[in-house]
Structures are given as C-alpha cells and as structure tokens.
Amino acid sequence: MTKPVLEVKGLHKNFGALQATKNVSLDLKPNEIHALIGPNGAGKSTLIGQIAGWITPDAGSIYLDGEDVTTETVASRSRKGLGRSFQVSSLAMEVSARRNVMLSVQASQGSSFRFWKQTKSDQELRETAGNWLKKVGLGGREDIAVSELSHGERRQVEVACALALKPKALLLDEPMAGLGPTGSVQLTEFLEEIRPEIPILLIEHDMDAVFRLADRITVLVGGAAILSGSVDEIRASALVREAYLGE
Ligand code: ADP
Numbered sequence: 512m513t514k515p516v517l518e519v520k521g522l523h524k525n526f527g528a529l530q531a532t533k534n535v536s537l538d539l540k541p542n543e544i545h546a547l548i549g550p551n552g553a554g555k556s557t558l559i560g561q562i563a564g565w566i567t568p569d570a571g572s573i574y575l576d577g578e579d580v581t582t583e584t585v586a587s588r589s590r591k592g593l594g595r596s597f598q599v600s601s602l603a604m605e606v607s608a609r610r611n612v613m614l615s616v617q618a619s620q621g622s623s624f625r626f627w628k629q630t631k632s633d634q635e636l637r638e639t640a641g642n643w644l645k646k647v648g649l650g651g652r653e654d655i656a657v658s659e660l661s662h663g664e665r666r667q668v669e670v671a672c673a674l675a676l677k678p679k680a681l682l683l684d685e686p687m688a689g690l691g692p693t694g695s696v697q698l699t700e701f702l703e704e705i706r707p708e709i710p711i712l713l714i715e716h717d718m719d720a721v722f723r724l725a726d727r728i729t730v731l732v733g734g735a736a737i738l739s740g741s742v743d744e745i746r747a748s749a750l751v752r753e754a755y756l757g758e
C-alpha cells in the first residue's frame with residue numbers, strides 16, 4: 512500500500528459545547544487530490560486549521576511523511592513541507608506579485624541556514640518567482656502591486672507563494688471562491704497539472720470542480736466524516752444527496 516503523505520487520526524475539537532470536529536481521520540496519498548465537502552458549518556475549515564496548526568486539537572494526531580507534527584507550530588509544519596493557501600490577507604498589498612513570491616521563498620530559508628550556505632541571488636529569486644507566477648496563470652502580471660490585482664489574481668499569487676516553497680502536500684480552503692467561471696476553469700486545469708508533483712487536500716464548494724478533480728471525496732457533516740469514496744460512489748450516495756446536495 513502507498514504510504515500517505517499526510518495522515519490525520521481522530522481529530523476532535525470543541526468550541527464550548529459545540530463539537531466542531533468529531534473523531535475525524537483521513538489521509539492524503541501521493542498523486543492524489545482528496546476533496547473535503549460538506550455544508551456550511553460542517554467543520555471543514557476547523558479541520559484544516561488543525562492540520563495546518565493554528566487550531567489546537569483537543570484530541571488526535573497529525574502525521575506528515577510519517578512524522579508526528581501534532582504539537583509543532585504553523586511555521587515548523589510549513590518548513591517540513593505542509594503548504595497552504597487560503598489567507599489572501601497574508602500578502603503584502605503594496606508590493607508586486609513577484610516580490611510576494613520572493614518573500615515567501617526567502618522566509619522559507621531559515622536564518623541559521625543563511626550563515627553557512629549561500630542563498631540564491633536576487634536575480635535568481637526574481638526568475639524563480641516569475642516562473643511560479645507564470646505557472647499559476649499570472650504571466651505578464653508579475654510586477655503589478657497586489658493591491659491592483661483582482662480578488663482572483665490575489666488567490667493565484669497565494670497559490671504561487673505556497674508552491675514556491677515546494678511543499679510535500681498542499682491544503683486549499685475554497686480556492687475557487689470568488690473566481691468566476693473562467694478563473695475556476697483555469698485553476699482547475701492548473702491543479703490537475705500539479706497533482707502528480709504535489710498531492711492536495713481540497714475544500715471546495717464548486718461541485719463541478721470537485722467532481723472533475725477529486726480522486727477521493729470525504730463528506731463532513733456536523734463535524735463527523737460520514738462517508739468517503741470515489742466520485743461515483745459519493746454521487747450515488749442517497750445520504751449525500753439528502754445531507755449535502757439537497758436532492
Ligand atoms: P465549515 O468550514 O465547514 O463551513 P467551520 O469549520 O468554519 O465550518 O465551522 C464549524 C463550526 O464551528 C461552525 O458551527 C462554526 O460556527 C464553529 N466555529 C468555527 N470557528 C470557531 C471559533 N473560533 N469559535 C467558536 N466557534 C467556531
């Protein structure tokens with residue numbers, strides 16, 4: 512059996528009396544897009560927050576490449592290869608898209624590292640950042656300030672920042688939100704392109720994108736993972752039709 516890149520076991524999180532995630536276990540294998548779907552308030556963002564590290568679980572464990580990272584900080588998980596993109600606010604608005612990606616690359620090179628190992632030259636960094644921006648569909652827009660970019664373009668910059676760190680796994684929370692039809696199709700094609708290199712745990716409401724992209728789907732309802740299976744299995748499930756698709 513293929514070893515998972517990311518494994519989550521029995522994650523529990525309460526907010527007061529509310530059980531936001533209940534004993535959730537799932538994994539992400541190489542070359543896979545694993546979609547997480549469920550109605551608003553199902554606990555999807557709470558789950559991904561625990562995996563990324565800014566929400567502390569009440570119980571359960573998280574393994575990255577077989578290593579237990581449950582008690583590690585967000586920054587440490589990120590250095591160990593957990594990439595994420597869903598906080599547009601983390602971009603520096605007044606500088607260019609390119610500079611944002613460069614900052615992200617620089618931030619990933621720890622300072623102690625810099626003492627004894629030559630860091631990339633500014634020119635090299637500029638080119639690398641430009642290449643990532645082209646890959647996400649922002650060719651020609653590299654040197655525009657983020658404040659001048661559209662909502663969708665900012666999301667593309669975020670994804671470029673995440674990818675520039677060469678993550679082992681990528682967490683995406685509703686990357687299609689606010690993109691419009693053309694943007695969604697572009698991003699869908701792009702995610703298909705990177706899947707062989709970087710497996711993705713994808714939270715997404717756009718069901719066309721989910722059904723096109725997902726190798727596996729897990730359905731979260733009321734904090735619990737009620738079902739997991741292939742696109743065909745999930746589509747055929749009466750439970751999902753009732754609980755989620757509203758059919
Ligand atoms: P989803 O992403 O599936 O829409 P969330 O994980 O954001 O769901 O939220 C799950 C439940 O937890 C919701 O009822 C939400 O109101 C609640 N919740 C989320 N974050 C907090 C918080 N920081 N404090 C209290 N309740 C929260």
Ligand code: MG
Binds near residue numbers: 556557
């Ligand atoms: Mg959410």
